[in-house]
Amino acid sequence: MNFSTRLFPLATLAALILGLAGCASSGPDSASARPVLYPNATLSRVGDAQGRMEVNACLSRAQASGLNPSQNTNEVGRRAGEGAAVAGVASVVGALITGRGSEGVLRAGAAGAAVGGSAGAVSGAFHNDRPNGVYRSFVQRCLSEKGFDVIGWN
Structure with a gap:
């Protein structure tokens, strides 16, 4: 089994994990959260359906x-780059210490960079979904x- 054949399953696994990380980004602290309305006199008068329409109008x-x-942070790309750089350099240093030839050093560096980049991208995906406070303030004022x-937001 050559190097590129071994790298394909790793890349596939990384893509799968990254996709799952994107699905996990929800809840009140995510950018996809929606405002929760208190059942005050206005909501009681217009009803839940109209309340949802007003929320949608303010979001729009x-x-x-x-x-x-x-x-808009580029957390995924930044962490992927950091992971690739750190793991790639660590792999090259490890290969040099163990006395591998130049081809072994290059392979170790490429493998380390691929693994580190994948790990960094997954980490970045979990930290990329941050809500914009100005957006939320705008929507809350519009609804007010x-x-x-x-x-709150949920």
Whole structure:
């Protein structure tokens, strides 16, 4: 089994883990959270369906104003790069210490970079879904002006 044949299953596994990490990014502290309305007089008067429509309208208005629900960080790419660099260098140093030839050093460095990059990308995926505070403040103010009270995000 050559080097590229062994690398393919690792890349496939990394892609699968990265996809699962994206699915795990939900809840009140994620960018995909939605405002929760307190059942005040306005919500009681208009009903839940109209309340959801007003929430959707405020979410759309925030995005139309140029705001994004998530902070645009490049956490996945940054952590993948860090992981690839650290693991690649560590693998090369390990290969040099054990006295491998130049081809062995290059293979060890490439394998280390692939594993480190995959691990870094997975780590970045778990840290990339941060809510944008300005976006949330905009939506909460929009709803407040319509008479709704936001008690949290879920």
